[in-house]
Amino acid sequence: xxxxxxxxxxxxxxxxxxxxxxxxxxxxxxxxxxxxxxxxxxxxxxxxxxxxxxxxxxxxxxxxxxxxxxxxxxxxxxxxxxxxxxxxxxxxxxxxxxxxxxxxxxxxxxxxxxxxxxxxxxxxxxxxxxxxxxxxxxxxxxxxxxxx
Numbered sequence: 001x002x003x004x005x006x007x008x009x010x011x012x013x014x015x016x017x018x019x020x021x022x023x024x025x026x027x028x029x030x031x032x033x034x035x036x037x038x039x040x041x042x043x044x045x046x047x048x049x050x051x052x053x054x055x056x057x058x059x060x061x062x063x064x065x066x067x068x069x070x071x072x073x074x075x076x077x078x079x080x081x082x083x084x085x086x087x088x089x090x091x092x093x094x095x096x097x098x099x100x101x102x103x104x105x106x107x108x109x110x111x112x113x114x115x116x117x118x119x120x121x122x123x124x125x126x127x128x129x130x131x132x133x134x135x136x137x138x139x140x141x142x143x144x145x146x147x148x
Contacts, residue, residue, distance in 0.1 A: 008084055016122035024123075025132040031123045033076035038120030040068040042113050049109040082124035090118050 024034055047061040097111030 004088065005084060008087060012122045012125055016119060017126055020119060020123045020126060021129055024126075024129045030077045031126040031129055032078060032080050033072070035080055035082075035120050035123040036068065036072040036076055038116055038123060040065070040072045042116045042120065043068045045109065045113050045116065049113075080124045082121040087118065087121050090114050090121065094118060 020031065020034060023029075024031055027034075029037070043061070043065045047058070047065050050057055050061045053061075094111060094114045097108055097114060101107045101111060
C-alpha cells in the first residue's frame with residue numbers, strides 16, 4: 001500500500017465517511033443512492049453556472065443532468081465503484097481551487113463542485129452503513145417527573 005493510498009483511506013474514513021454515514025442514516029438511503037444523488041447535485045451545479053456559455057456546452061450540461069437524474073432514479077441502490085485515480089485528480093483540482101481562493105479571496109464554483117464530487121466518490125467507498133443508535137434520554141429528565 002503506497003503512501004497516497006493510505007492518505008486517501010485516512011482522509012475518507014476521517015473526513016468524509018462520518019457525515020456521509022449520518023446523512024445516509026437520516027435519509028434512510030444507501031451509500032450508492034447518496035453517491036448518485038451527489039453526482040446529480042454536481043451536474044445541476046455545473047449546469048447552473050454554465051448559463052453564460054455557448055449553446056453546445058449548455059446542451060452537454062443538460063444531457064449530463066438528465067443522465068445522472070435517470071441513474072439516480074432508476075437504479076439508486078446498484079453498487080458502484082470509486083477509483084483512486086479519479087479521487088486523486090479531484091483532490092488536485094480541489095487543492096488548486098483552495099490555493100487560488102487563498103490568493104484571490106474568491107471561492108470558485110468549480111471548487112465547490114469538486115468538493116461535492118469528492119463526497120460522492122467517498123460515499124461509494126463505504127462498505128456498509130451501520131444502524132443509527134437512538135440517543136438515550138438524560139437521567140435528570142427521567143428523575144424530574146416521577147408521577148406524583
